[in-house]
Every structure is written in structure tokens, then in C-alpha cells.
Amino acid sequence: MxxxxxxxxxxxxxxxxxxxxxxxxxxxxxxxxxxxxxxxxxxxxxxxxxxxxxxxxxxxxxxxxxxxxxxxxxxxxxxxxxxxDESLYPKDLQLRAKVDEYCAWQHLNTRMKSAKVFIAEVIMSTPSSDVGHLVDNMNKMLDQFENIFLKKKKFIAGDQLTIADLLAACEIMQPTCSGRDVLAGRPVIKAWMDRVRNATNPYFDEAHAMVYRVREKRIKQKL
Ligand SMILES: N[C@@H](CCC(=O)N[C@@H](CS)C(=O)NCC(=O)O)C(=O)O
Structure with missing residues (x-):
């Protein structure tokens, strides 16, 4: 065997x-x-x-x-x-299609727009004054994420956390590495992020330990 x-x-x-x-x-x-x-x-x-x-x-x-x-x-x-646990990638055809819809959208949107801010600020150390257009693009993406994908739902596909939420949360966390408060003035996305974190902890914090460390270091450097 x-x-x-x-x-x-x-x-x-x-x-x-x-x-x-x-x-x-x-x-x-x-x-x-x-x-x-x-x-x-x-x-x-x-x-x-x-x-x-x-x-x-x-x-x-x-x-x-x-x-x-x-x-x-x-x-x-x-x-x-x-x-x-079938809820993370639902078998129900329409729920699964909503997860797939987000997964198709995220590459050029959540991922690309957040990553560009991270790369500029953290990898290239570009001064904040020169990243305005990248931050604007990220904010347009966050508006779409909130108004089109999240709306008033608990999670992207409805009441249950799915792989779509995991992908989205991890991308949106990336530009926080510079110390940037990405979700300032965005209570809807902030509440969703808290739900994702609470539903997945201790693993969310375990996975983000390095992100939190980089963020703290950057904040201290700015003081
Ligand atoms: N579309 C790929 C993207 C993979 C990707 O870009 N990985 C990055 C880290 S987030 C990487 O390995 N970068 C190394 C490099 O570019 O040298 C996926 O979703 O898996």
C-alpha cells in the first residue's frame, strides 16, 4: 500500500x-x-x-x-x-461562485494596489510625499472592496468566513508594515478585518507576527 x-x-x-x-x-x-x-x-x-x-x-x-x-x-x-470544513470553500454553487468572483478580482485590485504601496514605502523607502498616487489607487480599490464586495455582509460571501476573506485580509495588512493606518476612517472594513482576525486567531496573529514586528520598527524609526 x-x-x-x-x-x-x-x-x-x-x-x-x-x-x-x-x-x-x-x-x-x-x-x-x-x-x-x-x-x-x-x-x-x-x-x-x-x-x-x-x-x-x-x-x-x-x-x-x-x-x-x-x-x-x-x-x-x-x-x-x-x-x-466545507465552509471555507463552499460546495454550494452560488456561494462558491461569489468566492471565485472575489478571487478573480483580487489579483489586479486588492493585491496589486496594496502591494504597490508596500513596495514603495517599505522596500524602496520612497518618501510619503511621493506615494500619493499609489495611496489614491489603493483607496479607490478599498472603496470598491467595501461597496461592491463587502456591502453590509459579515464576510465577502455572506455569513461564513471563506478563503476570499483570508486572501483579502492578508493583502490589506501588507501596507500596514510601513506604519500606515490603512483602515483609518474605514469602520466597515475595520470591523470586517476584526471579524476575520477573531475567527482565525491564534493563527492570524501567528501568521502576521513578522508584519507586526516590521510595523512596530517602522513606527519607532519615525518617532
Ligand atoms: N499570483 C501568485 C503571486 C506569487 C508572488 O508574487 N509571490 C511573491 C511573494 S508575495 C514572491 O514570491 N516574490 C518573490 C520575487 O518576486 O522575487 C500567487 O497568488 O501565488
Missing amino acids: MTMSPTKYYYDLMSQPCRAIYIFLKCARIPFQSEVVALRKGEHRTPDYLKLNPMGLVPVIDDNGFVLTESVAIMKYLADKYSA
Whole structure:
């Protein structure tokens, strides 16, 4: 009989999609073998890692020889194959379609618009005075997220937390690394973020420990 090993998960918790998958794996109680790939040390560019993912990006899973990249595809695969909790990626056709709708939108919106502010402020140390247009674009995205996706619902797909909320929360947390109060004046998104955090803790805080540390350091540097 062939024995199956836990899925190997290649990740760095400074990466937004990696945090979303990490929280998902923990909440869904899916065992995994942790394979940390330190981006700051260039471990995603070693010949061995490039054999696994020629694009040199995290996240990646290796499920007993089945290698998969792309966070959204990874979460859907793991949910369908291993999760006993169906609420995280619902089987109901219309609920699932709402989750998929958000997952399709987020790459060029939540992810891109938040990441650009993070890269400018944290990676490139661009002065705040020069990031106004990026912050404007992020704010337009946050308006759309609130008014089109969240509306008055508890979570993106309704009453239950899904992978869509995990992806969204982890992206919106990224630009907070600079010390920026991304959700200032946004009580609706702030309340949703608190619901996501409360529903997933201690894993949310565990996944964001490094984000919180970077944020505190940046705030101290500004004082
Ligand atoms: N569309 C991919 C994006 C993956 C991605 O961009 N990963 C980033 C971290 S968030 C990365 O590995 N960056 C390393 C690099 O660009 O060198 C997904 O959702 O999985």
C-alpha cells in the first residue's frame, strides 16, 4: 500500500498569499510539512527551488509529487481534497461562485494596489510625499472592496468566513508594515478585518507576527 505524506508547503510569512494559505491550513486543520523559503535570503532563486517553481515565487505545495503554484489554485485544491470544513470553500454553487468572483478580482485590485504601496514605502523607502498616487489607487480599490464586495455582509460571501476573506485580509495588512493606518476612517472594513482576525486567531496573529514586528520598527524609526 502506498503511504501518503503530509503536503509540503513552501512559504515565507512576509508574503501575503503565503499567510492566507498558512491561516487556511491551520483553520482547516490540514496537516502539512513546513518548508520555509526565506525570500530576503534569496532562497527562492536557488537551483533546487527553481526546479520546483521555475517562476521563483512562493507559495508552492508538493502533495506527494503533485506540485502546484498560485495561491488561489492551491487553496481550492487543498480545500476540496483535505478540508472537512466545507465552509471555507463552499460546495454550494452560488456561494462558491461569489468566492471565485472575489478571487478573480483580487489579483489586479486588492493585491496589486496594496502591494504597490508596500513596495514603495517599505522596500524602496520612497518618501510619503511621493506615494500619493499609489495611496489614491489603493483607496479607490478599498472603496470598491467595501461597496461592491463587502456591502453590509459579515464576510465577502455572506455569513461564513471563506478563503476570499483570508486572501483579502492578508493583502490589506501588507501596507500596514510601513506604519500606515490603512483602515483609518474605514469602520466597515475595520470591523470586517476584526471579524476575520477573531475567527482565525491564534493563527492570524501567528501568521502576521513578522508584519507586526516590521510595523512596530517602522513606527519607532519615525518617532
Ligand atoms: N499570483 C501568485 C503571486 C506569487 C508572488 O508574487 N509571490 C511573491 C511573494 S508575495 C514572491 O514570491 N516574490 C518573490 C520575487 O518576486 O522575487 C500567487 O497568488 O501565488
